[in-house]
Amino acid sequence: MVLSIFSSVLIFLIIIGFLIIGIPLLKEKDFDGELWICGDEKVRGRMVRDLTRKKILDGMTKNKVVDLLGPPTVSDGALIYTIEKGNSFLSEWPSALKIYFDEEDVVERYYITD
Helix, strand or coil, X not given: CHHHHHXXXXXXXXXHHHHHHHHHHHCCCCCCHHHHHHCXXXXXXXXXXXXXXXXXXXCCEHHHHXXXXXXXXXXXXXXXXXXXXXXXXXXXXXXXXXXXXXXXXXXXXXXECC
């Protein structure tokens, strides 16, 4: 009896955990430059994985990146775009897309911060 209750509670907690982890993944969107520019951090957060997975920024110049993504939130040697990837314990989980350029202003690398 006790083992049965423990098993049921454990299965319930595992299902809840998968739902909490999986909900942000269900909200992902294909990258859309116009939507990125006019959207907020949440909209950008839903598209950033597609943007990086498809390597859309690879080989672009800094000017083309700004044309595609709009003005950065911060520009400190790198272009930094604030995004929101989801919620952590019911609070916002701010992140950023950081894009670095080589000496010829071509994208060298980029990554998403946590």
